[in-house]
Amino acid sequence: MNEDPREKLNYDATFSCIQCGSCLPACPTYKTMGTETQSPRGRINLVKMAAEGKITLDELKEPIDLCLGCRACERVCPTNVAYGKILDSAKVALNEHEQVSVKKFQEDIYYNQVFSKKNVMGAGANLLWFYQKSGLRSLAEKTHLNHLLPESIATFEEILPSVSSPLHRHHRPDRIEPKQTPRYKVGFFKGCIMDALFDRINDLGMRLLAAGGCTVVAVDGQTCCGALHHHGGRTQQAKELAKQNIEAFETEAFDYVINTAGGCGAMLHEYPELFADDPSWEKRAEAFAARSIDISELLARLDLPVEKEIRKRVTYQPSCHMTNVQKVVDEPKQLIHSVRGIDFRELDNPDFCCGSAGIYNVVHFDESMKILDVKMGDVKARNPELIVTTNPGCLLQMKAGIEREGLQDHVRAIHLVELLAAACGLEDEDK
Numbered sequence: 001m002n003e004d005p006r007e008k009l010n011y012d013a014t015f016s017c018i019q020c021g022s023c024l025p026a027c028p029t030y031k032t033m034g035t036e037t038q039s040p041r042g043r044i045n046l047v048k049m050a051a052e053g054k055i056t057l058d059e060l061k062e063p064i065d066l067c068l069g070c071r072a073c074e075r076v077c078p079t080n081v082a083y084g085k086i087l088d089s090a091k092v093a094l095n096e097h098e099q100v101s102v103k104k105f106q107e108d109i110y111y112n113q114v115f116s117k118k119n120v121m122g123a124g125a126n127l128l129w130f131y132q133k134s135g136l137r138s139l140a141e142k143t144h145l146n147h148l149l150p151e152s153i154a155t156f157e158e159i160l161p162s163v164s165s166p167l168h169r170h171h172r173p174d175r176i177e178p179k180q181t182p183r184y185k186v187g188f189f190k191g192c193i194m195d196a197l198f199d200r201i202n203d204l205g206m207r208l209l210a211a212g213g214c215t216v217v218a219v220d221g222q223t224c225c226g227a228l229h230h231h232g233g234r235t236q237q238a239k240e241l242a243k244q245n246i247e248a249f250e251t252e253a254f255d256y257v258i259n260t261a262g263g264c265g266a267m268l269h270e271y272p273e274l275f276a277d278d279p280s281w282e283k284r285a286e287a288f289a290a291r292s293i294d295i296s297e298l299l300a301r302l303d304l305p306v307e308k309e310i311r312k313r314v315t316y317q318p319s320c321h322m323t324n325v326q327k328v329v330d331e332p333k334q335l336i337h338s339v340r341g342i343d344f345r346e347l348d349n350p351d352f353c354c355g356s357a358g359i360y361n362v363v364h365f366d367e368s369m370k371i372l373d374v375k376m377g378d379v380k381a382r383n384p385e386l387i388v389t390t391n392p393g394c395l396l397q398m399k400a401g402i403e404r405e406g407l408q409d410h411v412r413a414i415h416l417v418e419l420l421a422a423a424c425g426l427e428d429e430d431k
Helices: 012-016 028-033 040-051 056-065 071-074 083-097 104-114 118-133 136-144 152-158 166-173 193-197 197-209 225-231 235-249 262-269 279-291 295-299 322-323 332-336 365-382 392-404 418-424
Strands: 184-188 213-215 254-261 291-295 312-314 388-390 412-415
Touching: 012 040, 012 083, 012 279, 028 365, 040 184, 040 213, 056 083, 056 104, 071 083, 083 225, 104 118, 104 235, 118 136, 118 166, 118 193, 166 193, 184 197, 193 197, 193 392, 197 291, 197 295, 197 322, 197 418, 225 262, 235 279, 235 332, 254 279, 254 295, 254 312, 262 279, 262 291, 262 322, 262 392, 279 291, 291 295, 295 332, 295 418, 312 365, 332 418, 365 392, 388 392, 388 418, 392 412, 412 418
Parallel strands: 184 213, 184 254, 254 291, 312 388, 388 412
Antiparallel strands: none
């Protein structure tokens, strides 16, 4: 007999919510949509009602789908409600409940045959490089063919980074030794999207770590972190990817496992929760998570050769998952302040999500843009020349915000690693 998907709902955790409403001001979707069902308090109550059979899973679907999963509510909750666990349980239940459809078939292809396949992601990156460098992109712009794309795709196609050539990608080193006696030996987590689209940031990140005195190793056998799968209700797939990564980084003795993406880092940090029912793997996941940190955490401890002055007005857009899950708050700002010449201007509400949230800004484009507009109001009030981020999704979202506001002539969005690499005089290798 098949298990009722409602049994997957974390019903017990819903009772920690006292319905006080402290979460409402922190919730981006409540601010932009203004309805109780689009608030953490409302969603928790809906999960409880679904578990009790008072509403159907179909009625639960939209409020859960429209949640960003930023988990800002957890930071302000007086009773420490485990909202992330409640949300994830609802995602699992909804995924199991959903019938066969074209949409689910497409999602299964993305999750099973794209994000988790290094060769497929690499081939996609090579095709994108050819599109960008062959003149096809310019042709599409001149003939307005790109306007035939859905708005969500066209918006981000215009701001994708220049991808490295296949030759450069093939010859990039998997191991870098420092010039001085190594302080740490670190494993470098490349990720799937970071490795395919933002490999320049990964390359600079590895070189920064080496410049600070680390032996850096991008181990073979690693794969997607599983965050997209986990937040899409595909827990079993996330567990398989987690096992592959844990095994890959167990092949050498590392002081730390470093990543350059806040969303990936949060997933790696929470690997033990995937194996709560499997003691042997839970122990291995705990050992892995204990060593897994964001690159900013280690760079802040190293003596980086920050020599160049950068005279720019700078603001910082934190990654929600870095702030709310990994609890990394001060290190990125400390590193920004270490660069001479910077005029740092902190956002009035830095913890408000930018609206990226994995692939939320693609599948829920209109809702995402409303949240982005709120964020850009805060950004514009700071009048920066640079917006620094620590996550690829945030980076693309802020670039989209710059375009939406018509600020592209005098404002740029960059990754923290790019700022520090420039300050340390690390130049890009030929691509």
